[in-house]
Amino acid sequence: MLGVLLAVLASAMNAAASVLQRKADRDEPARMAFSIRMLWDLVRRPVWLAGIGAVVLGFGLQAVALAVSPVSVVQPLLISELPMTLVLASMVFRRSIAARDWWAVLAMAVGLAVFSYCLAPTGGHPLGAPLWAWIVGLAASLVLMGALTVAGRRTKGGRRAALLGLATGVGFGTTAVLVAAVGAAGVGAMLLTWQTYAVVVIGPTSFFLLQNTLQAGELVASQPGMTLSNPLVAMAWGFTVFGEHARGGGWLAGEILGAALIAAGTLILVRSPVLKPGS
Numbered sequence: 001m002l003g004v005l006l007a008v009l010a011s012a013m014n015a016a017a018s019v020l021q022r023k024a025d026r027d028e029p030a031r032m033a034f035s036i037r038m039l040w041d042l043v044r045r046p047v048w049l050a051g052i053g054a055v056v057l058g059f060g061l062q063a064v065a066l067a068v069s070p071v072s073v074v075q076p077l078l079i080s081e082l083p084m085t086l087v088l089a090s091m092v093f094r095r096s097i098a099a100r101d102w103w104a105v106l107a108m109a110v111g112l113a114v115f116s117y118c119l120a121p122t123g124g125h126p127l128g129a130p131l132w133a134w135i136v137g138l139a140a141s142l143v144l145m146g147a148l149t150v151a152g153r154r155t156k157g158g159r160r161a162a163l164l165g166l167a168t169g170v171g172f173g174t175t176a177v178l179v180a181a182v183g184a185a186g187v188g189a190m191l192l193t194w195q196t197y198a199v200v201v202i203g204p205t206s207f208f209l210l211q212n213t214l215q216a217g218e219l220v221a222s223q224p225g226m227t228l229s230n231p232l233v234a235m236a237w238g239f240t241v242f243g244e245h246a247r248g249g250g251w252l253a254g255e256i257l258g259a260a261l262i263a264a265g266t267l268i269l270v271r272s273p274v275l276k277p278g279s
Helices: 002-027 036-043 046-068 069-093 097-120 133-152 157-185 189-190 196-218 219-240 251-269
Strands: none
Touching: 002 046, 002 069, 002 196, 046 069, 046 157, 046 219, 069 097, 069 157, 069 219, 069 251, 133 157, 133 196, 133 219, 157 189, 157 196, 157 219, 157 251, 189 251
């Protein structure tokens, strides 16, 4: 229960960070993607720095949640960041939320509740996974992340934003499983755990990708992949590497229904005028 509460609070902080960073990106002239100049321009903006503070707080809450609950419990709940972002953006950008969007928020809330209840992951332990499984899992994640990034850089517009959004989601999902291992090791062994140093590399890389994703195109292109690939990657790790178990049988129908509601709500919300550039 504590892990669920912390995951929801982390989502709220991530939503605040998302709105603040979008505000900074909206007010900042377009810069060349994947450039240090882009980050230098942003870091001089107080609103962007406030967003970074929210990111740090959200990351801390997520880390504690991953330390007390399975990764397959925590990561899907972070999808609630999107409806929270909509509500916060409506207040910051002073835009009203349409009835259709409220129905989408409800669909996502019900979908998350149904999916999480039916899935009910149990067992598993990050530090119980053999080293070879970690190597194979990280290699697969990094290759996928790199391939999506390279493909994104070679195209433009909505396709670029979609590919970079997928790469960002893979990066954050991979960071989450590494953080889960660090949390399992405990504070005393944190500096002795190799996953800590992997987080220091993959975490900032994923954040850098996020900034480029926000600049690459509209939310309708980038957000679906970014929102859904994060928990999918983390759950794949949880079930194949960490040894977590989910309910099957008749519960599978509820899991599919919940996932469908989440996906449908996501596709509607990313088209909301509240979240469009210039709103």
